[in-house]
Amino acid sequence: MQDNTYDYILCRFGELTTKGKNRKDFINRLLINIKERLKTFSGLTYEKTHDAIYIHLNGEDYEKVCARLHTVYGLSNYSGAIRCSRDIEEVKKKALLLASKRDYQTFKVNARRSDKNYPLDSDTINRTVAAHILKNSSLKVDVHRPDLMIYIIVKEDRIYLLDEKVVAIGGYPVGINGKALIMMSGGIDSPVAASMMMKRGLKIECLHFASMPYTSKQALDKVLTLIKKLTAYQSEIKIHVVPFTDLQLAIYDHTDESYAITILRRMMYRIADIICNRRHIMTIANGESIGQVASQTPESLTVIGSCAKHLIIRPLACLDKIEIIDMAKELDTYETSILPYEDCCTIFSPKNPVTKPHEDKCLYYESKFDYAALIEDCVANIETITISSDDIDEEDDLF
Amino acid sequence: MQKASKIYLDHVSTSAIDEEVLATYTRLLKDYYNSDALYEDGVTVYRNQEKSRTLIAEMLGVKYEEIIFTSGASEANNLVIKGLSLLHQGGHIISSSYEHSSVDEALKQVAKYLGIKVTYLNPKKDGSIDPLDVKNALRDDTFLVTIMMVNNEIGAINDISAIHKVIKDNAKALFHSDMTQALGKCEICLKDVDMASFSAHKIHGVKGSGFLYKRKHIEIAPLISAGQQEFHLRGGTSNSPANIVLAKTIRKALKERETYGSYMQDLHSYALEQLAKIPDVTINSPKDGVFGLINISTPVKTEVMINALDLHGIMVSGKSTCGSREDEPSHTLKAMHIDSEYALRISFDHTMTKEKIDIFIKYLKETIDRYAR
Incomplete structure (x- = not known):
């Protein structure tokens, strides 16, 4: 069964973040390598930001794409991501969807605002979303060692909900060191x-x-x-x-x-x-x-x-x-x-x-x-x- | 000409060969090189054969060296029973009273020539073997229990996992299951057995092809002693074309179960409903039997019924086809207290339709009306 929960995969760079002025080359090379590895998935589109690469699934199979990502050196970890509007009601609904996905017992919500003008502060987002999950599922909150950590990233025009981090194979993108x-x-x-x-x-x-x-x-x-x-x-x-x-x-x-x-x-x-x-x-x-x-x-x-x-x-x-x-x-x-x-x-x-x-x-x-x-x-x-x-x-x- | 309108209701006896399997097999027959030859063309054949073995092992969740190609399940059954009995030279085997003839006859031979004692368990009313009966029959010298997963005459499904558990909890005996009729129809879990037999021609494959699954460390004596083929367990030049195409055959059979499983269940229920409407027909198959196999009794003698339906292009069988030319009554049906002189087995695959079943029912009724005495 194809998993249609996610809209995006958020890829993080790991070691690349330590690389100062060469950073741009590293990220570009990684993106080229990711695209090469995933070229058989014709529906994918890519978006590069300063700290991550977003792979837009456009209906491609999340599991299959992830399996291929595990062969890309330079990729440190990634998360399945859901894109929401800035409407907190939609965020609550989709967060519940993530929480109900697997057999989790405990969870924690971790919101971060890169747009500080968002009307709710991080703490309020955390409490609002957590309350919704508590009310509609059997999950309990565990702030120290949760089974599931739901990351919420608030941007100017959208909000990302991120699933747990999946560790990838790390290293450097093939080709950057000759x-x-x-x-x-x-x-x-x-x-x-x-x-x-x-x-x-x-x-x-x-x-x-x-x-x-x-x-x-x-x-x-x-x-x-x-x-x-x-x-x-x-x-x-x-x-x-x-x-x-x-x-x-x-x-x-x-x-x-x-x-x-x-x-x-x-x-x-x-x-x-x-x-x-x-x-x-x-x-x-x-x-x-x-x-x-x-x-x-x-x-x-x-x-x-x-x-x-x-x-x-x-x-x-x-x-x-x-x-x-x-x-x-x-x-x-x-x-x-x-x-x-x-x-x-x-x-x-x-x-x-x-x-x-x-x-x-x-x-x-x-x-x-x-x-x-x-x-x-x-x-x-x-x-x-x-x-x-x-x-x-x-x-x-x-x- | 007439062939198009024929209705094949003897699928468990043997199945129509899959077009893609046939095309691949035909192509492979031209690569005549011996798979044990060391030059490139021979090595290519060998590599493909071993790739097939690897893929089969993967599909069934076992190890590569646990798949032993044979000429089919009959040979695999003989290899297990005789191969183990030769090593034990005495001791005890537990089986059921409704096994396929390749198990039954092999058991008779090891009893006669090697002095092996055999206990035959009768099925319960629902056609299955009771794990408790297995438990009670276990002895200190029992070295093998061999019980089929799906009975080929009435379609009863045995609880292999439960039987496995009582054996492992109570004895050191190995557990073998003839899974010929289960492949492509039931969920196969080879973790529940030590050995299992399979045939290709029951799953749209080629005849003269099959394999034995045998857990890696089980020692067994070969029946055909010759070269290094099949890990020294089956000598003679490999039947590589058949062995190579077997991976595709099994892959397609597993896929077919996935694709047509619910269609087959529906069709099975439909056939049962229609049969139940005929007053003189008794359904012998258990309610939760395997799909696509229904055993019935009618008031017309089996032979007459087969001939009458054959005149209308409908192909069915009575008892197991392997014993069809012998006078002996079917031992499965005997074990189930069913009069085999009036029993009929109909079986089909996903190419069957409700329309064809309706035609069969029509002629079945007609024959009963005309010839029932």
Whole structure:
């Protein structure tokens, strides 16, 4: 059943309010992102004020619109809102409607006048409306911890009645902090890292290393599926697929097995660095977490990360695996991530990978083959795919 | 030519295939690749099959690995009864005296070959199984209770939740329910059972398709031992086209219940009213039975009545169609003390109309007037 109680959704900005003179950019970006996420609801119209964005529902389904709002980073919280005239009788009637909506036991009315010329003062509005609800329902007033808080905002030409605040996902609007390049393997960690970067307002592009035929087409499909899921938060995501086989084989031919993964990761960062330059991306991010595997010890991360000149952010560095898994489940990427396809880091994985690699040793092994030429080949043959939230699975009509 | 004017009143025996399901199924038949093959086309088939499994699980509020595709409810019923009996090699099962033949015959076999003891509970006057009777029949060695949700001959609905409760409160036995006739007509709550059987062809799907819901940690022995298919519970190359289209079939059936539920109730009441007006007709179905299924007794022998109505293009059945060619009287009706020689089962879906019911009533009356002895 469609919920037709509300006329508006009032969206609040959260962290944006702390951002002084950049505020305007933030709000504009958030509004663009909200409109993009909600574009399938053709009836919606938008209104921007200095402290909120009002989404006028015009008959669109409140619940469905809200569900989509929970994928917009930068939105701190929102409330369903009813618009009334300045007639207190109408306000009383609609406040009662809100109060009777769910199984509330207690309530409190909280009026605020942004138009101080309104004939009733805030306290009188509170008492008048509360009295009406008390008289016509079984609800009781609780001024300390009410089940329902009804906010009344008096404007020059109208009054808003607001339902309780619903906490949204917060963060910064995607795009206000530039771009990040996410190294995306297809495992559990990288999609979570990607979402955390998006939450900090970075627009993401992805980098994937494919070692066909050692890795399968399904492994690549899995990565594309994961990115498709992330398009719930950023409508269009580019992925650069690097053909990595020749470079990877050369590494195994010329380095000691224990150093293979270390060198492999160094090559990945070198390639990431090149892509960042080309695509004007400032930040590299990935799912590395301290101590998770041999290549993620502090020593390894130092030696591996020294190959990139760009800022490297490892959002998962200090998280437990179990926390990461919970986040992946929340993100709906977990089930896809655990599909058992080999990725380029799991094929030929050494029996005893070095956990405390030395940079000189890396340089020594790297001097034994012309990796720069191989990297050039990799980069020249990159395939870039753009995945959009609008892409429909042509097989969907099977179900 | 004649087909257009035919009136199909045997919906619970099997249902007309949905056009969209048929089109999708036909398209899928061309993707002949083995769903267990590792190349791309095989993997695509596999992925679609597993997506179907996921969607079915979601629609029924259970886990992905709890849906086991089978050739239909009969196989699912056999898998439960024989699969569990093979593990137990002795012990006791409780069932009812009016189960579908796939339950009944499987029980006879495990009794004969594996020495399993079986208690058959008779329905009450209203056609339902009394949870108290289940409670009283439970023994220390009872490992399975299997009782259908909706009876396929008279339409009685059993209180699955209440039966589940008495079992869980009093014993360790597992509870299985054949829910074939309930899907698309009743609210299905799989939290109330450990296992349940379903068929596609009863809900406008394809024949040779169905599934077993089995709670994840229940161990069961496969009847078809072969490869890794269906979590090693059912070997043999998967019937992927049927398995893939099953999600759509179930989705549409659930939607149909939502859309046509009240229409069906109205139609059901209308048919009951019209039947009640015929003096020689007795209604055997309970008042609160499932909609779209009415069992009646007339003064004309069942076989004669079926033939007479068939001449007018009206299709009905007597006892359960699965036993229609055998001489044995229907055990459901026997359990209900109804003479199956004079019983008639009419059943319909939302494509039925009052006009068609009127035509049926007209010929039913005519046949009674002419041939009642």
